[in-house]
Amino acid sequence: MIRETLAFARRSLIGRLRQPESLAPSFVFPLFFAALGVSSFGKAATRLPGFPADSYLAFSAAGAVIQGVLFGATAAASDLATDIEGGFWERMVASPVTRSSIVVGRLASSFVVGAVQAAVFLAVFMAFGVRVHGGIGGFVGVVVGGGLIGLAVAGLFAGFAIRSGSSEAVQGAFPLVFVLLFLSSAFFPRQYMSGWYRHVADVNPTSHVVEGLRQFVTRPLGTQQFATAWGIPAGVAVVSIGFALRSLHRRLAAP
Amino acid sequence: MRTAPIVATGLVRRFGDVVAVDGVDLRIEDGEIFGFLGPNGAGKSTTVRMLTTLLIPTAGQASVAGYDVVRQADEVRRRIGVALQDAAIDPLMTGRELLALQAVMYGLPRREHRRRGDELLERVGLTAAADRRVGTYSGGMRRRLDLALSLIHRPTVLFLDEPTTGLDPMSRITLWDEVRSLNREGTTVLLTTQYLEEADQLADRVAIIDHGRIVRQGEPRELKAQVGAPTLWIDVDAAQSVAATEALARFGELRPAAEGRVGVGLGAGASGVAEVIRALDERGVGVRHLELHEPSLDDVFAEATGYHLEGA
Amino acid sequence: MSTLDGPTVSTAAPARALVARNLRRVVRLPSAFFPALLMPVFQAIAFSGAFAAAIHLAGIRNSLDWFVPLAALQGAGFGAMSIGFATIIDIQSGFLDRLRMAPMPRRALVAGPLAAAVLRAVFPVVLVTAVGLIGGMNVPGGWLGLAVLGVAALGVGFVAAGWGLGLAYRMRSMAAAPLMQFAIFTAIFLSASQMPLALMSGWAKPIARVNPVTNILRMARQGFLGRVTWAHTWPGLLALTGLGLVTTLWARRGLSSVDRI
Numbered sequence: 039m040i041r042e043t044l045a046f047a048r049r050s051l052i053g054r055l056r057q058p059e060s061l062a063p064s065f066v067f068p069l070f071f072a073a074l075g076v077s078s079f080g081k082a083a084t085r086l087p088g089f090p091a092d093s094y095l096a097f098s099a100a101g102a103v104i105q106g107v108l109f110g111a112t113a114a115a116s117d118l119a120t121d122i123e124g125g126f127w128e129r130m131v132a133s134p135v136t137r138s139s140i141v142v143g144r145l146a147s148s149f150v151v152g153a154v155q156a157a158v159f160l161a162v163f164m165a166f167g168v169r170v171h172g173g174i175g176g177f178v179g180v181v182v183g184g185g186l187i188g189l190a191v192a193g194l195f196a197g198f199a200i201r202s203g204s205s206e207a208v209q210g211a212f213p214l215v216f217v218l219l220f221l222s223s224a225f226f227p228r229q230y231m232s233g234w235y236r237h238v239a240d241v242n243p244t245s246h247v248v249e250g251l252r253q254f255v256t257r258p259l260g261t262q263q264f265a266t267a268w269g270i271p272a273g274v275a276v277v278s279i280g281f282a283l284r285s286l287h288r289r290l291a292a293p
Numbered sequence: 294m295r296t297a298p299i300v301a302t303g304l305v306r307r308f309g310d311v312v313a314v315d316g317v318d319l320r321i322e323d324g325e326i327f328g329f330l331g332p333n334g335a336g337k338s339t340t341v342r343m344l345t346t347l348l349i350p351t352a353g354q355a356s357v358a359g360y361d362v363v364r365q366a367d368e369v370r371r372r373i374g375v376a377l378q379d380a381a382i383d384p385l386m387t388g389r390e391l392l393a394l395q396a397v398m399y400g401l402p403r404r405e406h407r408r409r410g411d412e413l414l415e416r417v418g419l420t421a422a423a424d425r426r427v428g429t430y431s432g433g434m435r436r437r438l439d440l441a442l443s444l445i446h447r448p449t450v451l452f453l454d455e456p457t458t459g460l461d462p463m464s465r466i467t468l469w470d471e472v473r474s475l476n477r478e479g480t481t482v483l484l485t486t487q488y489l490e491e492a493d494q495l496a497d498r499v500a501i502i503d504h505g506r507i508v509r510q511g512e513p514r515e516l517k518a519q520v521g522a523p524t525l526w527i528d529v530d531a532a533q534s535v536a537a538t539e540a541l542a543r544f545g546e547l548r549p550a551a552e553g554r555v556g557v558g559l560g561a562g563a564s565g566v567a568e569v570i571r572a573l574d575e576r577g578v579g580v581r582h583l584e585l586h587e588p589s590l591d592d593v594f595a596e597a598t599g600y601h602l603e604g605a
Numbered sequence: 606m607s608t609l610d611g612p613t614v615s616t617a618a619p620a621r622a623l624v625a626r627n628l629r630r631v632v633r634l635p636s637a638f639f640p641a642l643l644m645p646v647f648q649a650i651a652f653s654g655a656f657a658a659a660i661h662l663a664g665i666r667n668s669l670d671w672f673v674p675l676a677a678l679q680g681a682g683f684g685a686m687s688i689g690f691a692t693i694i695d696i697q698s699g700f701l702d703r704l705r706m707a708p709m710p711r712r713a714l715v716a717g718p719l720a721a722a723v724l725r726a727v728f729p730v731v732l733v734t735a736v737g738l739i740g741g742m743n744v745p746g747g748w749l750g751l752a753v754l755g756v757a758a759l760g761v762g763f764v765a766a767g768w769g770l771g772l773a774y775r776m777r778s779m780a781a782a783p784l785m786q787f788a789i790f791t792a793i794f795l796s797a798s799q800m801p802l803a804l805m806s807g808w809a810k811p812i813a814r815v816n817p818v819t820n821i822l823r824m825a826r827q828g829f830l831g832r833v834t835w836a837h838t839w840p841g842l843l844a845l846t847g848l849g850l851v852t853t854l855w856a857r858r859g860l861s862s863v864d865r866i
Contacts, residue, residue: 077809078799082659213640213647220651226659235654347702349865370708381699385633386626397622398707400614426633442703 046143051150054114064109064155068102069162075101075225090227091256092169099163100252101224103180104244106159107152107187108215112208114148115195119208122199141200141286145192145279152188156181160255168255172263176254179263183251186271191215193278200285218244243270296359297322298450298481299344303353306339306505313339315505316353321483321498326476328496328513329485330594332602336505337485338378341454344483345375358450371399374448374480376439378455384428388419388438391427392445399446413441417471433464440471451475453484457491469495489590489602499590501597508597513590520588520596522558524548525569528582529555540572553581563587614709616716623704623717627691628724638725641687645680645733649673650740656799663801666743670829673737675798677758678818678825680729682789685762688722689769689785696777696863705863715856719766726762730755743829750828753838757825760845761818765789767852774859792818817844 054061076095083094091097160170160180170176199208221235222244231239239245250267253260299321306314314336321327331337342348344357346366355362358372382391392410401409414420417437427435436456443451453472457465472495476482486492492499493513501509509516522545529537531553538550541557544565548556559565563585573580594602631638652675653660653668660668695701704714734754744750769785776784795809796818805813813819824841827833 074794074799074809077805077807079656079659081804081806082662082800085662086658216647220647220655226655230658231654232657233654235650235657239654345706347705367708370706373706375706377699377702379699381703383626383695383698383700385630390626390629394622394626395703395707398614398619398704398709400618400708 042139043143043146046140047146047150048143050144050147054117054147054151061110061113061151064106064113065158067109068105068159071105071225072098072102072163079226086230088229090229091252095163095166096168096255097227097252098225099160099168099255100180100248102163103156103159103184103251104187104224104248105219106155107184108191108219110151110155111148111188111191112195112212112215114144114151114192115199116208118144118196119199119202119204122203137286137290138283141196141282142279145189145196145282148188148192149185153181153185155188156184159184163255170255171257172254172259175259176263179254179259179267180251183247183254183267183271186268186275187247190271190274190278193275193282197278197282197285200282200289203289218242222248224248243274246270296356298359299327299355299357299483301340301344301353301355304340304343304350304355305352306336306343306348307351312505314343314350317502317505317507319355319500319507321481324476324479324481325497326472326482326484326495328492328499329483329502330487330489330492330499330590330602331485331502332487335502337502338454339505340502341375341377341452341483341485345373345452346370371446372448373450373452374443374446375452376436376443376454376456378458382427382435382439382442385426387424387426388414388430388441389423391438391442395442395445401446409445413444416444417441418467431464433460433467436460436464436468437471440468444475449480451480451482453482455485455487457486457488465491487602489594493590501594503598509593513593516593517588517590518562520592522546522560523563523588524556524558524586525566526554526556526584526586527569527573527580528553529573529578529580533578536576537573537578540576540578541569544569544572614707616710616712619707619709619713620717620720623713624721624724627688627718627721630691631725631728637687638728641680641684641725642729642732644683645676645729646736648679649676649733649737652676652799653740659800659804663804665830667741669737669740669742671826673733673742674754674757674825674829675793675822676733677730677754678761678822679793680733681726681758681762682765682793683786684729685722685726685766686769686785686789687725688718688766689773690779690782692718692770692773693777693779693781696773701863711857711860711864714860715770715853718770719763719853719856722766722770723759723762726759726766730758730762745831746828746833749833753828753833754825757821757841757845760842760849761821764845764848764852767849767856771852771855771857771859774856774863777863792816796822798822817848820844 072095075098080094083089083097089097160177164170172179195208195211198211202208221238222242223239224244228236228239228245228249246266247270250263250265250270253263254267257263297320299319301317301319304314304317305312317336317340329337329340339348343350344355344362346362346369349363357369360368360372362369386394389410392413393406396406396409411420414423417440419434419438419441422430422434427438430438440456456472457468460468469491472482472484484495496513498510498512499516500507526548527537534550534553534555537555538547541547541555544557545560546558548558550556557569559569566585570580591601649669649672652672656672657668660671665671692701734751738744746753768788772781772785795812796816797805797813798818802810802813802819820840821844824838827837
């Protein structure tokens with residue numbers, strides 16, 4: 039079971055690496071937004087009292103990571119849905135392998151892609167002078183956090199994809215990703231927000247995950263960061279993978 | 294002197310290194326139905342696209358309705374009706390809306406739009422479906438609408454690019470009837486097809502195109518005759534095979550005989566059958582079964598290109 | 606009976622018919638239209654909420670005053686550019702061949718889609734402005750301010766449509782779609798889109814300074830930040846006229862490239 043899962047993870051990973059054009063936007067856009075944000079809000083950050091990072095650049099690293107991972111995971115989900123539309127089930131039903139391993143394998147590759155994205159992003163930000171206050175532990179914290187976020191989101195979308203079996207339905211869920219991302223503290227600190235917008239950002243789990251990731255960069259290592267940046271996505275991942283596998287078994291059991 | 298409705302001389306079209314049409318000469322006379330026959334990718338559609346002003350020829354010249362397809366494109370457009378492959382029609386529009394749009398594009402006077410549209414819908418049997426979106430039409434209905442659209446401005450020359458590809462036999466026959474009746478009204482028709490039967494049924498003359506070149510051109514009957522004489526196969530009592538063979542010899546080339554079955558290529562054509570029967574009768578050979586096999590357009594095609602179009 | 610010496614077809618009539626066809630699509634395929642309608646509203650809300658504190662530093666009390674005009678311009682741009690997608694579908698289905706075979710002036714195949722695109726852009730602009738007004742956006746410039754925003758937004762729509770149409774005619778495949786979006790996205794964001802020039806710093810500032818979109822945005826925003834003045838209007842109009850001419854020519858040349866295939 040584990041060997042099969044690893045084999046599927048590897049295959050899925052290779053498949054994604056072979057299509058750089060599908061991965062490129064999830065690298066390019068977050069970095070572009072961050073670079074633009076630095077130019078737009080860099081000066082403002084120095085004038086706002088109590089800005090929670092050395093600079094807007096350091097602040098935006100976590101936002102870029104979560105944005106990239108979210109985009110990448112949704113692209114993978116749409117791949118899975120396309121697969122499902124194109125005879126995936128027939129092969130699956132005919133295959134002698136443990137069926138769960140195919141899905142879990144795919145999800146595992148999302149962990150790897152998320153972690154790699156996080157590492158690349160953080161390295162780029164460090165090249166531009168961002169100091170990771172959490173040290174090596176902080177770096178690892180961001181990388182594993184990126185992987186867990188990838189896993190959680192991929193699991194959620196895989197569930198949608200398996201249940202609906204249509205890439206269109208999955209793409210219809212993409213706007214949700216934008217809402218989760220923009221109505222959070224991914225691009226600006228929550229402390230400066232007000233009114234209903236602040237309330238939404240307060241309850242949006244994305245805010246807490248991104249702030250946990252951010253504190254790996256802006257603060258010395260602490261347990262609080264692991265609890266939010268690892269704990270929340272890990273919890274979501276457990277639930278969402280369960281959801282995906284249940285959808286899978288239900289689908290396979292159906293005549 | 295009036296020029297023929299469609300004249301092409303040395304028409305060539307290249308796409309990069311690919312020569313899609315390689316020196317096509319055509320002359321289609323007033324009131325003809327001309328069949329343009331060939332497999333997919335032979336250059337039929339490319340030729341039609343050049344003749345209908347959609348593509349500029351790489352070399353050579355063509356005139357349609359007396360006007361040059363490149364220099365006088367708008368004059369050509371005013372006079373031709375075109376139904377292209379796959380009936381490109383907007384699935385979100387209704388049949389009536391499409392006809393109205395087409396009427397505007399061809400500059401019909403406003404007061405005529407409605408009447409002309411209704412008339413054409415009636416003609417192609419789509420009156421009941423006129424206000425439905427085209428997306429709900431069957432393949433045959435779409436082709437019929439496409440035909441109606443191409444007729445909006447009363448063209449003198451009609452181009453039909455594979456008008457029946459993918460249609461069921463009934464729809465096909467309906468469309469053939471419509472083409473015939475248009476032709477009777479004086480419209481010159483050029484139709485491309487990969488169906489030999491269609492060309493045989495409809496066309497006064499056909500051209501066979503292969504690898505961008507016209508390899509045969511003429512009346513179907515004449516082309517078939519060129520391939521060879523019709524073969525008469527006769528089943529006789531095995532004991533009389535020799536006598537039968539002797540009797541047949543003077544009518545033409547003998548075909549390899551089998552037990553109780555003899556055959557001859559009729560040099561005089563199908564009209565020689567009666568005489569053959571008489572000759573056999575004179576020798577006392579009883580005829581059990583008789584079969585006349587005429588060369589088909591597919592035989593013409595095979596002889597010209599080295600492969601069969603149908604069943605390939 | 607034939608139209609051998611038929612009437613000369615005008616540009617206006619077929620262009621109008623193509624506009625009607627395009628607007629009908631909006632009604633009959635609303636699912637393709639909703640994202641273009643809702644994106645700017647979401648953007649206005651998200652940016653106004655997230656970056657409110659940064660905008661306050663510029664002395665702008667209500668961040669909607671700053672971000673709603675941006676969202677209107679971007680909504681108009683993306684909404685109008687979708688005429689490029691529609692054109693690619695027409696090319697691939699062969700419908701454009703039908704249009705090209707008609708004896709109408711080629712101008713109609715540029716004028717029709719452009720006019721349709723600008724009309725389509727009206728919807729997101731009106732919606733996002735209405736949401737802004739309901740949300741308490743200030744309009745010290747009054748009706749004139751709203752009108753100037755309308756002109757600027759529809760002008761951006763016109764420019765974006767010309768760009769999309771020209772690209773569609775040249776590339777003739779959906780591979781053109783990301784390129785269409787990316788160019789408009791970059792052109793708008795590499796301007797004083799998120800913060801005023803004075804508060805910008807670093808690499809994007811010199812680009813924003815020379816980007817004509819900065820002038821158009823200044824024109825669009827003036828009625829929400831103060832009174833409408835000619836000094837804040839003419840550079841935007843000039844930029845729109847210049848860009849409009851270039852993209853119209855780009856679209857017209859694109860159509861010629863289809864004829865020359």
